[in-house]
Amino acid sequence: MLITCPYCGPRDVIEFTYQGDGNRERPEPASQNFEAWNAYVYDRLNPAGDHNEIWQHSGGCRAHLRVVRNTLTHEISSVAFVRGDHGSGARRKAEDKP
Amino acid sequence: MVERQSPLEPEFHVGSHGNFEHGVEILLTETRPGSIVQLAAWPGEEKKLIAAIRTVVGLALPDGAGGGMSDGAKSVFGFAPGKFTVADEAEGLAAAFAKAVTPDIGTVTDLSHGRTAIRIAGPKAEWVLAKFFAIDFALPAFPVGAGRSTVHHDVFAQIHRTGTDQFDLYVFRSFARSFWKALCHACEEVGYEVQ
Numbered sequence: 132m133l134i135t136c137p138y139c140g141p142r143d144v145i146e147f148t149y150q151g152d153g154n155r156e157r158p159e160p161a162s163q164n165f166e167a168w169n170a171y172v173y174d175r176l177n178p179a180g181d182h183n184e185i186w187q188h189s190g191g192c193r194a195h196l197r198v199v200r201n202t203l204t205h206e207i208s209s210v211a212f213v214r215g216d217h218g219s220g221a222r223r224k225a226e227d228k229p
Numbered sequence: 230m231v232e233r234q235s236p237l238e239p240e241f242h243v244g245s246h247g248n249f250e251h252g253v254e255i256l257l258t259e260t261r262p263g264s265i266v267q268l269a270a271w272p273g274e275e276k277k278l279i280a281a282i283r284t285v286v287g288l289a290l291p292d293g294a295g296g297g298m299s300d301g302a303k304s305v306f307g308f309a310p311g312k313f314t315v316a317d318e319a320e321g322l323a324a325a326f327a328k329a330v331t332p333d334i335g336t337v338t339d340l341s342h343g344r345t346a347i348r349i350a351g352p353k354a355e356w357v358l359a360k361f362f363a364i365d366f367a368l369p370a371f372p373v374g375a376g377r378s379t380v381h382h383d384v385f386a387q388i389h390r391t392g393t394d395q396f397d398l399y400v401f402r403s404f405a406r407s408f409w410k411a412l413c414h415a416c417e418e419v420g421y422e423v424q
Contacts, residue, residue, distance in 0.1 A: 140364075190380035194310055217311065
């Protein structure tokens with residue numbers, strides 16, 4: 132499985148670390164809403180298809196990435212930085228794309 | 230200045246090795262730069278950091294991910310968004326950057342003692358590195374001057390292409406000897422010379 136890092140380009144999955152479900156929304160740290168905390172910790176969509184995930188390119192640029200992976204085919208349909216504030220220099224040029 | 234000891238020393242054997250009866254196709258050296266510095270810009274400050282690099286080392290970084298260049302003595306390349314590695318044959322790079330990179334631009338980390346720089350050159354350099362790293366070493370994908378960060382098993386490595394057939398590898402000093410031994414083994418079948 133290849134993940135195309137927006138900075139490094141296509142890399143093997145061994146360079147990446149799965150950081151969990153990208154659909155979770157963390158409640159406010161001071162929140163007393165136990166249902167919201169329970170949902171954050173335990174509830175998963177477990178879809179058979181496209182799934183929002185957070186990966187870290189731990190064996191490369193170490194950026195955290197928002198990845199959409201198909202759980203049936205492992206096809207990666209989108210990869211983006213979790214942080215949206217990286218400048219244009221953080222992206223590969225169009226001609227570099229495979 | 231006190232001379233820095235090489236972590237490769239017990240395994241660093243100058244001369245030709247491996248299958249070299251038809252000529253050596255790989256040249257291995259330890260470049261031993263005086264300074265290795267890592268620079269990181271706060272979000273939105275990347276351009277100021279690139280300007281500071283130009284002021285301190287006199288190299289104008291090309292735009293884009295992994296862009297870099299080298300003038301022989303000094304090298305600079307991007308290895309992550311807003312982050313750059315700079316190496317210089319001379320010492321004192323971190324002190325020079327500490328003046329130019331103010332706290333509102335980013336951070337300066339002196340890695341001179343933390344990384345070991347190994348140069349692999351020769352017609353089979355690309356071929357040997359392809360055994361180590363799952364990245365595209367072809368010139369159009371990895372042009373001269375560009376940098377890449379990747380791993381060999383769990384040994385993090387930064388690769389700077391400083392020539393068509395020449396790459397500078399920056400690895401953790403503590404893993405450098407083991408990495409060096411593996412690199413020598415990988416070079417054996419094509420014949421290599423350690424200088």
